[in-house]
Amino acid sequence: MAQSLSFFVSTSHSPDFTHSYTKPFLQNPNRLFSLTKPPKQSPLILSASTDNGSGFTAVTPEYETANGTSPVAVLADSSSIIEVDAVTEAELKENGFRSTRRTKVVCTIGPVTSGFEELEALAVGGMNVARINMCHGTREWHKSVIEKVRRLNEEKGYAVAVMMDTEGSEIHMGDLGGAPSVKAEDGEVWTFSVRAYESLRPERAITVNYDGFAEDVKVGDELLVDGGMVRFEVIEKIGPDVKCLCTDPGLLLPRANLTFWRDGSLVRERNAMLPTISSKDWLDIDFGIAEGVDFIAVSFVKSAEVINHLKSYIKARSRDGDIAVVAKIESVDSLRNLEEIIQASDGAMVARGDLGAQIPLEQVPLAQQRIVETCRQLNKPVIVASQLLESMIEYPTPTRAEVADVSEAVRQRADALMLSGESAMGQFPDKALTVLRSVSLRIEKWWREEKRREVMDLPDIASSLSDSISEEICNSAAKMANNLEVDALFVYTKNGEMASLLSRNRPNCPIFAFTEDVSVRRRLNLQWGLIPFRLGFSDDMESNLNKTFALLKARGMIKSGDLVIAVSDMLQSIQVMNVP
Ligand SMILES: Nc1ncnc2c1ncn2[C@@H]1O[C@H](COP(=O)(O)OP(=O)(O)OP(=O)(O)O)[C@@H](O)[C@H]1O
Ligand SMILES: CC(=O)C(=O)O
Ligand SMILES: [K+]
Ligand SMILES: [Mg+2]
Structure with missing residues (x-):
């Protein structure tokens, strides 16, 4: 899918080299755009941000120079691009790691x-x-x-x-023929029925979605709307229609939940089936x-x-x-x-x-x-x-x-x-x-x-040796992160499992979770403390870390001297280091 977006491009080595481009923006695997002025040094870190604020950073593996004035093609393959949204990026830049929301x-x-x-x-x-x-x-x-x-x-x-x-x-009412709500007054008699009234709902009549309703209720039962917003007492059953007396008035909302109670407890007869x-x-x-x-x-x-x-x-x-x-x-x-x-x-x-x-x-x-x-x-x-x-x-x-x-x-x-x-x-x-x-x-x-030092007793949950190793690594890494007061935990994860195990420990620092898979990235976004990034990575942790540091530094999301603990589910490794 090609979209046209404007790019603002700058490079790490020539701060004066900035340019705006309007170019087709290619989705995976490659994003290609050209520079009209050749950068002088290598390796080049290229940041591009679109005019709507999102951005990515790429480390160009190599670039071709065609003598001075001709365009330079920069082919950044997806493995050297890091993706994060503008809001997270701004939060990390402005407030530092500690204050990100968990x-x-x-x-x-x-x-x-x-x-x-x-x-x-x-x-x-x-x-x-x-x-x-x-x-x-x-x-x-x-x-x-x-x-x-x-x-x-x-x-x-x-x-x-x-x-x-x-x-x-579960049993609920119909949608009131489009009305936003209907008032039920004390002492009124309402009819609850499986009949579908559609838009011509008679006054004080309510459709119930459950066919067995009239069979299951008994005269004398109490009918609760939304757990007690309105109460009725069943007074008579006529075929599919159940006549109920309003004993506690209130507003009936479309599709409100219905429960019925007998001798003080919830009736769960056939509707339990x-x-x-x-x-x-x-x-x-x-x-x-x-x-x-x-x-x-x-x-x-x-x-x-x-x-x-x-x-x-x-x-x-x-x-x-x-x-x-x-x-x-x-x-x-x-x-x-x-x-x-x-x-x-x-x-x-x-x-x-x-x-x-x-x-x-x-x-x-x-x-x-x-x-x-x-x-x-x-x-x-x-x-x-x-x-x-x-x-x-x-x-x-x-x-x-x-x-x-x-x-x-x-x-x-x-x-x-x-x-x-x-x-x-x-x-x-x-x-x-x-x-x-x-x-x-x-x-x-x-x-x-x-509550810095408060720890929760987490039971072992792994069911295989390999899972146990991951679990131990994550528990230890989270503990080390608290004790050493590190700035961030990094986790390189294929399926998100190790990111999740780190999150489970609720460490004091944020967890940067790097994954190649966009759908894993989205799923990780539900979990406490995880900041999910999309990044291509290899089995070589040294090169992964160098690449990540370069990319995040270029975007101002980390800085030299930050202390980081990195874990990976490919190598089941744990490393502690300062950002160079
Ligand atoms: N797609 C929608 N179209 C119209 N109104 C909606 C829609 N989604 C939610 N609402 C409105 O927002 C209210 C609250 O939404 P929500 O989906 O959280 O209901 P809920 O009753 O808490 O959830 P559930 O039905 O799963 O128990 C609904 O009662 C409804 O009025
Ligand atoms: C969210 C929902 O389904 C409930 O609170 O009932
Ligand atoms: K629902
Ligand atoms: Mg619900």
Whole structure:
């Protein structure tokens, strides 16, 4: 794919040699552009930045000079290019390593953020992962969002990953014929039915998505909308229609979750047999595979089995085989089978919205703590989601309680925080992102200052000798990094595993993760403390390091004297050195 971009080119040896070019910008494997003035010395470090701010640095292996005035062709093959986005680069240059943000941010994309400019504003604000929720919108709408994120990555060097979240098949209401909300008043009688009312919804009638609804409920049951936002009592069953008396008034939102309770406990009769992945979900998953999303988040996971099934389904169909599967913990069953579900998954989400509708609210914080800890122990990234800054859907500043909640998730050292309605349909998506960023930075700094030596007992997780070696190397490297107060950890990784093992240790310094694979780079962007770069490298660590130092120095991201620990999964090596 060739795009025309303007380049601003400068070289390391002739600071006065700068030139602007408008040239076709070739994607892999080679980027070719010409210089009209020959540089004098070798080796040449060439930095090029596009007029929209993204850039790359190349060490030219050699260049041809054709006597003075003729153009010089610089052929920079992809192995000598380093890719990082402009925001990370500016952060490293301006604030130094220490102050980079470690906690990642997932933003749900909705009507207010689906335009290219709005997506770019989120990327500039630090979005690491864009989440699309298949509960809403059409596949075409989601496809256009994915394309825009991909364009942002290609044009501006970002590594924003895409997470597709399945609808799942728990019981929920229909979409209210397009109304944004409907008020249910105390004492009113409403009809819940499997009838599809479409746009001609009669007054006080609600479609329910689950066919067995009328059979499963009993007169006297309590029906909770979104875990208690509105309450009804079942008073009569007439064929497919269930008449309910509103006992606790409130707003009904489109597709709100429904649970029913008998004698104080959640009724899970046949709906417990609903498949976690519905036929509509499988079609969405096929869509996600075809579009090459980076993560699939599975709603209402009940057991490890469904995760294993999905993983083998993906493996058989996906082109490059690698879409990570994130288990959403949002049901009683998922808590019951927590360890085995997380073990089977590539990550987990504490989906507090639905979880809070299934267990008493006061149990949610402890469930969150347990999920975050289990993920850390099993080395799976974990996202804390839902209502982090709920009031910011309407207001430009958060409540103090929301700030305290975000702080707690950062203190628990979760990998990522997630925005839902705040970024999908709220009035202040960028401000909400800024709050997550500044609270994360503040708490992380506190952690480094106050809790420097605190270590968490991490159990051994390796299942082979080679994995054990990697694990020991990463644990030791992270410990050394803290003790020696190094500036950064470098990890050269093919599949991301060693980067992840370093992140698991939550070291005080940032982790620069170099990988050749763009999709590995995007996936690493969900994990705590990792700054993922794309870089071609070889088995020769000496030359990898020299190349990296040259490239990062040329871009001002590191400087001579910085102390670095480097590990690599090709050699299973560990090196400590000062940047020359
Ligand atoms: N693609 C979309 N189109 C329209 N509205 C959306 C879209 N995505 C999200 N929203 C809006 O943002 C709100 C919050 O979004 P989000 O996807 O986080 O919902 P959720 O209920 O927390 O997630 P889940 O449905 O997975 O439990 C939704 O209730 C919806 O109003
Ligand atoms: C995110 C989500 O699915 C929930 O909180 O329920
Ligand atoms: K969902
Ligand atoms: Mg949910």
